[in-house]
Amino acid sequence: MTNMYYTTDIAPGGHWSLRLRRGTLMRLTDLEGGSNVGMLFYNPENLLERYNAPDTLKCQHTFKLTHGNCLYSDMGRIFASVVEDSVGWHETICGNSRADQVAARWGKRDYQGDRNQWHQNGHDAFLVELAKYGLGSADLAANINWFSQVAADDDGNLRLVEGASPAGSQLSLRFEMDTLVLLHSCPHPLNLSSEYPARPVGIELGVAEPVTLDDVCRNHCPENRRGFANNALYYLGAAPELLPFLEGGG
């Protein structure tokens, strides 16, 4: 695929982390349908700056994430923009599955008995990746659950929508600043299917087209234009191509 240089598949219940540079494109593919990809972002220059779901949602007046949305840090900057999405609704509120919950729902399957077909959970997967950077449970934030649609009724009751992500569903993230990405492919915490939902996810990495002033994500709302302005300020002196974004106007 154009501008895509690296492809890998993450096995069901797997986890990974890597530092991505500004301008990187990451495409995720739900290979078999019904996948869930937990994801968190940190600033590698200051690990205390991290993805902030409430800031992301309220500044874009949305409960769901999709094409056009930007993913904000707690410092008013944009880690990444959602530049492609075939699903239309990804949630970022419900957190992760946990070991006791996975064992209660689908039976305990551990490494001793099942080797790498054991039942991993999202919380422990993140703890493993966090520890590689000196981070721990206190550094966890509300993560994104890509490919998982969670709807709320009028009383606030939550439900994972079945079949929201068919096989081949894709989304692409364009990274707007250098970002430490943590991810796992463990089941969504509200997944009640009768068997442990073991779903792989495809990941492609490449180089994004340069951002232009008429970019869809930047112009999704006035708030995002100001978010791009904050990024331009962060890279002042290091990225002349971002200077036109500094003012934040339309």
Next chain:
Amino acid sequence: MLTSSSRQPENACLRQVIDAGDYYLGAVKAGQTLRILDLEGNQAADTLFYSAVDPAEHYSAMDTIREQGNLYLSTGSVLRSNENKPMLEIVADTCGRHDTIGGACATESNTVRYDLEKRCMHACRDSWMLAIAEHPEFGIGKRDISHNINFFMNVPVTASGGLTFEDGISAPGKYVELTAKMDVLVLISNCPQLNNPCNGYNPTPVEILVWDN
């Protein structure tokens, strides 16, 4: 769910008013009950809880929402930690619904939400930063500042996935009461936000009361 309390203010072991834009940081012991009282109405109280033993264990909105399968907090809600342990339970609530997905205002997010030049308007996360800087004895750092509860704030989510900050459903004298299930620290920023309806555009004091039961 609307539920009132029979606890009498004159029997409280602690009463303290938190002025608009100020913070409160203090302990609540297991078994004690904390009331947060909206004195003049429509005032958001941005609240975090920590284990008094180890502040790396803190209130977790995600674990709380996941375990109750519901977005909103009211009577019966068990507030859980990032270790998925019960920290407090809401035992009375005359407001009916409290938010835990809207987060807290910050000078940085104000630049995004309102205007690049609104950077210097007072914000909740600055109050928290001052609180943890002035009280190093509790061992709370910036990494421990996670997603909070907005008591008295109304942030409805629609069936189509929209999210709005609505006028508060609180009023003068409304309150919420929580009984601690472990020794906790409570950190409250009495919200100074002037740019949205969360404080009715006029931040006012709240009062906290603690009973030994």
